[in-house]
Amino acid sequence: MTNSRKHRVLPGFGLSLGFALVYLSLLVLLPLAGLVAHGVHMSFADFWATATTPRTLASYRVTFGCALLAALVNAFFGLIVAWVLVRYDFPGKRFIDALVDLPFALPTAVAGITLTTLYANTGWVGSLLVPLGIQIAFKPAGIVVALIFIGIPFVVRTVQPVIEDIEQEIEEAAATLGATRWQTFRRVLFPALAPALLTGFTLAFSRAIGEYGSVIFIAGNMPMVSEITPLMIISKLEQYDTQGAIVLALVMLVISFVLLLAINLLQWYAANRHTQRHSERKPA
Amino acid sequence: MSIEVKNISKRFGNFVALDDVSLEIPTGELVALLGPSGCGKTTLLRIIAGMESASAGTVMFHGEEATNVPTRERQVGFVFQHYALFRHMSVFENVAFGLRVKPRGERPSEKQIRERVMHLLSLVQLEWLADRYPSQLSGGQRQRIALARALAVEPKVLLLDEPFGALDTQVRKELRRWLRHLHDEMHIASVFVTHDQEEALEVADRVVVMNKGHIEQIGSPDEVYSAPATPFVYRFLGNVNVFRSRVHGTWAEIDRAPEPGSKDEALAFVRPHDIDIQREASADALAARIVHIQAIGPQVRVEVEHQGEIFEVDLTRERHEQLALAEGETVWLRPRALRVFQGEQLVDAQTFDLGAGI
Numbered sequence: 212m213t214n215s216r217k218h219r220v221l222p223g224f225g226l227s228l229g230f231a232l233v234y235l236s237l238l239v240l241l242p243l244a245g246l247v248a249h250g251v252h253m254s255f256a257d258f259w260a261t262a263t264t265p266r267t268l269a270s271y272r273v274t275f276g277c278a279l280l281a282a283l284v285n286a287f288f289g290l291i292v293a294w295v296l297v298r299y300d301f302p303g304k305r306f307i308d309a310l311v312d313l314p315f316a317l318p319t320a321v322a323g324i325t326l327t328t329l330y331a332n333t334g335w336v337g338s339l340l341v342p343l344g345i346q347i348a349f350k351p352a353g354i355v356v357a358l359i360f361i362g363i364p365f366v367v368r369t370v371q372p373v374i375e376d377i378e379q380e381i382e383e384a385a386a387t388l389g390a391t392r393w394q395t396f397r398r399v400l401f402p403a404l405a406p407a408l409l410t411g412f413t414l415a416f417s418r419a420i421g422e423y424g425s426v427i428f429i430a431g432n433m434p435m436v437s438e439i440t441p442l443m444i445i446s447k448l449e450q451y452d453t454q455g456a457i458v459l460a461l462v463m464l465v466i467s468f469v470l471l472l473a474i475n476l477l478q479w480y481a482a483n484r485h486t487q488r489h490s491e492r493k494p495a
Numbered sequence: 496m497s498i499e500v501k502n503i504s505k506r507f508g509n510f511v512a513l514d515d516v517s518l519e520i521p522t523g524e525l526v527a528l529l530g531p532s533g534c535g536k537t538t539l540l541r542i543i544a545g546m547e548s549a550s551a552g553t554v555m556f557h558g559e560e561a562t563n564v565p566t567r568e569r570q571v572g573f574v575f576q577h578y579a580l581f582r583h584m585s586v587f588e589n590v591a592f593g594l595r596v597k598p599r600g601e602r603p604s605e606k607q608i609r610e611r612v613m614h615l616l617s618l619v620q621l622e623w624l625a626d627r628y629p630s631q632l633s634g635g636q637r638q639r640i641a642l643a644r645a646l647a648v649e650p651k652v653l654l655l656d657e658p659f660g661a662l663d664t665q666v667r668k669e670l671r672r673w674l675r676h677l678h679d680e681m682h683i684a685s686v687f688v689t690h691d692q693e694e695a696l697e698v699a700d701r702v703v704v705m706n707k708g709h710i711e712q713i714g715s716p717d718e719v720y721s722a723p724a725t726p727f728v729y730r731f732l733g734n735v736n737v738f739r740s741r742v743h744g745t746w747a748e749i750d751r752a753p754e755p756g757s758k759d760e761a762l763a764f765v766r767p768h769d770i771d772i773q774r775e776a777s778a779d780a781l782a783a784r785i786v787h788i789q790a791i792g793p794q795v796r797v798e799v800e801h802q803g804e805i806f807e808v809d810l811t812r813e814r815h816e817q818l819a820l821a822e823g824e825t826v827w828l829r830p831r832a833l834r835v836f837q838g839e840q841l842v843d844a845q846t847f848d849l850g851a852g853i
Contacts, residue, residue, distance in 0.1 A: 380579035383546050384641075386566040387573040388593035388648055398596065402583040 289366025349431025
């Protein structure tokens with residue numbers, strides 16, 4: 212409570228706090244509340260039945276499973292890309308750096324069609340993989356590829372500034388203390404990067420859960436195998452089954468919220484671990 | 496463990512950071528690398544640590560070639576100007592780091608690590624901070640932790656890169672004394688880089704004065720201050736007045752400027768406190784007019800003008816009171832000690848003639 216009485220550099224704390232809350236409520240909370248309020252004109256048994264048909268259960272698995280896999284892959288390779296972009300100088304670095312943002316800007320449908328063309332059995336990449344018995348397009352693997360594509364900038368762009376922030380002296384200090392490269396990475400660099408990496412992972416993951424445009428082209432959309440929940444919602448709407456669509460939307464909303472809340476708590480824990488005793492007074 | 500640096504050169508593109516530098520540091524000695532920024536002192540330190548590779552030359556540790564040994568095998572303790580502590584680790588874990596990353600066979604037990612870390616923390620008098628994180632410490636505390644961390648692995652050589660550069664004067668003074676004390680206990684070879692002449696003169700056994708990639712002079716603090724080997728050392732270490740003069744065999748005539756470019760052109764260097772002011776003319780004194788008088792701490796600085804140039808004279812307070820000088824009056828300057836250089840070369844001129852002594 213003493214906090215609010217502290218002198219602040221920027222004025223209007225109360226005003227900006229109020230504005231932020233109203234703004235968020237209007238933009239995020241209101242539509243979601245509308246969804247909840249509008250939704251349930253059915254009994255709980257009906258709701259449960261609609262939400263847990265084998266086909267929808269399979270679609271949850273595909274949606275969240277592929278999103279998780281893609282986010283994990285992105286966290287790993289995105290970290291490497293960010294590291295290379297910060298720490299190494301090579302010709303064309305600026306070009307590559309600009310390229311990272313492309314998935315942000317590209318219409319997702321374009322990405323989906325392009326990836327499908329590439330990975331289809333007759334495409335450039337697909338024709339090389341099919342003889343090896345690997346089929347990507349029209350399989351869950353295709354979904355993962357599309358989600359990796361749209362998620363990579365989230366990881367790179369969140370981790371990059373943090374890597375820039377790590378002084379090279381830290382690594383040198385670890386080396387003089389006898390640490391191997393791997394020990395330096397695991398004990399010194401990774402802990403410093405972990406919170407940002409987790410943020411990037413979360414962003415890529417949540418983006419992948421909601422992704423629709425690029426996935427439907429490459430997924431093949433086979434029920435029980437490669438059909439994602441957002442697509443099921445759309446097809447229900449197209450059949451004027453608004454109620455069914457809302458049920459699925461609510462389920463997705465709850466699962467996403469729980470997952471993101473869990474990750475955020477983890478993140479909060481990671482960020483505060485090093486300053487736990489911050490409130491303790493420093494003896495003079 | 497002694498350090499020997501032989502004919503080290505380092506180039507960054509076209510820039511020559513170090514030009515054929517050789518230096519020997521025996522065990523037990525605390526050596527200061529002193530010079531202006533960009534003189535190559537930090538580069539030399541980093542080459543000794545193995546963080547930078549030399550373009551040419553060798554580094555020997557205790558007679559063994561170490562030029563290509565990677566940093567982590569060199570057993571050097573390194574202290575950085577900006578501490579380079581691990582932010583996400585507690586003070587305890589920072590100090591324990593070097594012990595924890597040892598190969599499994601050599602790694603001490605948890606109990607031994609605990610004892611060693613607490614011992615080091617008590618050595619730097621910060622045991623009570625063991626559970627804190629670096630962000631919760633003051634600059635001076637951080638640097639002491641950085642030092643404890645460096646000492647944890649029992650380095651054979653301690654290297655410090657401007658260790659007190661980021662600290663304020665009071666803390667710096669205290670840490671200096673304390674570094675000296677610590678070094679004497681450890682019995683290792685220590686090298687620290689500084690651009691602060693006072694720091695170098697106060698702490699080091701030997702001072703290495705560097706300029707533009709080469710060594711200007713190596714000597715005890717007293718030697719480099721009272722008998723500078725080059726004009727650069729004179730100018731860099733403390734204040735100095737420079738008089739134009741010319742050399743005549745074993746005679747150096749102060750204040751007799753020769754034609755520019757002539758062979759006997761020379762410069763005479765006199766420290767401000769090596770000049771006395773007198774009221775009477777004499778053959779060994781120069782006439783000058785007092786421009787400004789200012790008391791600075793224990794002494795009084797008198798700025799005088801002589802032939803259009805300003806010179807500084809430092810008098811003790813007693814002497815100043817005795818003379819009762821006033822601004823604007825004309826007095827006579829008599830140097831007690833001066834050294835004459837022709838170019839970079841010290842001239843062994845025994846007798847001085849101040850020329851203008853009318």
